[in-house]
Amino acid sequence: MPSQPRKARYIDPFHPDEIRRLVREFGSPLLIVDCARVRAQFRKLRKALPGVDLHYALKPMPHPAVVETVVDEGGFLDLATTGEVQLVARLGISPERCIHTHPIKRDEDIRNAVHFGVRTFVADNPDEIRKFERYARDVRLLIRVSFRSPGAVCDLSRKFGCDPEDVLALARLAAELGIDVRGLSFHVGSQAIDSAKHVEAINACAKLIAAARRERLGTFDTLDIGGGFPIEYMQPVPDIGRFCAPIRAALAQLPKRVRVIAEPGRYIVGPAAIGVASVMGRAKREGHWWYYLDDGLYGSYSGQLYDHARYPVVPLRNGSERLPSVLAGPTCDSIDVIAENLMLPKLEAGDLIVGQAMGAYTWASASEFNFFPRATVVSVNSKPGDLGTVTPFPL
Ligand SMILES: *Cc1c(COP(=O)(O)O)cnc(C)c1O
Numbered sequence: 001m002p003s004q005p006r007k008a009r010y011i012d013p014f015h016p017d018e019i020r021r022l023v024r025e026f027g028s029p030l031l032i033v034d035c036a037r038v039r040a041q042f043r044k045l046r047k048a049l050p051g052v053d054l055h056y057a058l059k060p061m062p063h064p065a066v067v068e069t070v071v072d073e074g075g076f077l078d079l080a081t082t083g084e085v086q087l088v089a090r091l092g093i094s095p096e097r098c099i100h101t102h103p104i105k106r107d108e109d110i111r112n113a114v115h116f117g118v119r120t121f122v123a124d125n126p127d128e129i130r131k132f133e134r135y136a137r138d139v140r141l142l143i144r145v146s147f148r149s150p151g152a153v154c155d156l157s158r159k160f161g162c163d164p165e166d167v168l169a170l171a172r173l174a175a176e177l178g179i180d181v182r183g184l185s186f187h188v189g190s191q192a193i194d195s196a197k198h199v200e201a202i203n204a205c206a207k208l209i210a211a212a213r214r215e216r217l218g219t220f221d222t223l224d225i226g227g228g229f230p231i232e233y234m235q236p237v238p239d240i241g242r243f244c245a246p247i248r249a250a251l252a253q254l255p256k257r258v259r260v261i262a263e264p265g266r267y268i269v270g271p272a273a274i275g276v277a278s279v280m281g282r283a284k285r286e287g288h289w290w291y292y293l294d295d296g297l298y299g300s301y302s303g304q305l306y307d308h309a310r311y312p313v314v315p316l317r318n319g320s321e322r323l324p325s326v327l328a329g330p331t332c333d334s335i336d337v338i339a340e341n342l343m344l345p346k347l348e349a350g351d352l353i354v355g356q357a358m359g360a361y362t363w364a365s366a367s368e369f370n371f372f373p374r375a376t377v378v379s380v381n382s383k384p385g386d387l388g389t390v391t392p393f394p395l
Contacts, residue, residue, distance in 0.1 A: 296329010319345025
C-alpha cells in the first residue's frame with residue numbers, strides 16, 4: 001500500500017519551545033511572522049465584511065511571505081510606492097490584484113505602476129488629477145475624501161484627502177481631461193476606536209456618488225473604505241465582527257452596482273508576528289533592574305514612537321519573585337527605553353523577551369541607528385511544514 005504523505009502538523013511558532021528553537025537557528029533579535037495567523041486574520045475580516053474585496057496595504061509589513069499569503073487567500077493588494085510595486089512585480093503577482101493609493105506621486109511613480117499594469121490610482125486635488133492626463137486611456141481614479149478623525153490614534157485624514165464639498169469639482173475636472181473616476185476612497189485613521197467614522201464616511205460618500213452619477217461625471221461604481229481596523233495591544237478592542245456590524249449595515253444601503261473594497265493593513269499582520277529580543281546585559285540602578293535588549297525603539301519597537309503603540313512584553317523566564325524592572329533598547333540614546341515600572345523575574349544575559357502583536361508598523365519603520373542591525377524576519381507556516389524561512393530583504 002503506498003504510504004500517504006504525512007499531513008504536516010501545525011506547529012505554533014509562538015510557543016516558548018518554538019521561539020527558543022527559532023532563535024537558536026536564526027539568531028536574535030528576531031521577528032517571527034506566522035503566516036497561519038495572517039490567514040486567520042484575513043479570513044476573520046473577510047467574514048466580518050462579506051462581499052468586500054480586501055486589499056492588504058503593504059506599508060505596515062512589506063514582507064513577501066505576508067503578501068503571498070494574502071494573495072493565496074484570494075486577497076488583493078494596496079500599493080503606495082515604487083518600491084512596493086517592484087516587490088509585488090518580483091513576486092510575479094498579477095497587477096490586476098493591485099491598486100495604487102498614494103494621493104501624491106511623482107510622474108515616475110505613476111509611470112512605474114502603470115508600466116507594471118496597475119490601473120486604479122488615487123488623487124485628492126487638481127494638480128494630482130492633471131498628472132493623469134497623459135495616462136487617461138490607461139487609468140481610472142478614486143478621489144480620496146477626508147473625514148477628520150481626531151479620535152483615531154493616527155488621524156490619516158489630516159494629511160490627505162479633499163473636503164467632501166470639493167469632490168464634484170474634482171470629478172468635473174477629471175471628466176474634462178477624459179479621465180474616468182471610478183469612485184471614492186477614504187481612510188478614517190489607523191487603529192480606530194469604533195466604527196462610527198467609517199459609517200459616517202460611507203453615508204457621506206453614498207450621497208456624493210449619487211450626485212456624481214446624476215451629473216454623469218464618471219463611472220462612480222467603487223467605494224474604498226480604507227483601513228483602520230483595530231487590534232488588541234494593551235487595551236482590549238471589540239471583536240472584528242462586532243466592530244464591522246455598523247459598517248455592514250451602512251454598506252447594505254448602497255446601490256447594488258457599487259463595488260466595495262477595503263485596505264486593511266494592521267488588522268491582517270499586527271497579531272501575526274512577535275518580536276523576540278535577548279538581554280545583552282543588566283544593571284541595578286536606583287532599586288530597579290535595568291535590562292538592555294538587542295532590540296529597541298530604534299528597531300522593532302519604533303512603532304512605540306511612530307505608531308503610538310504599546311506592545312505587551314513578556315519574558316520567557318518564569319520565576320516567582322518579581323522585581324521592579326526596566327526594559328531598554330541597545331543604543332546609546334536615553335530615549336531608547338521600551339518599558340518601565342514592570343514587575344519581572346530576575347533576568348540574565350541571554351534571556352529572551354517577547355513583544356506581542358508586533359507585525360504592523362514595527363520592523364517596517366526600524367532603523368539601524370548605532371549600527372544595531374534590524375531584527376531578522378523569519379516567516380513560518382507559509383506552506384504546510386514550513387518551520388522557518390528567512391527571505392533576504394529587500395528581495
Ligand atoms: C497605511 C494605510 C492603510 C492601512 O491602514 P491600517 O490602519 O493599517 O489598516 C490603508 N490605506 C492607506 C492609503 C494607507 O496609507
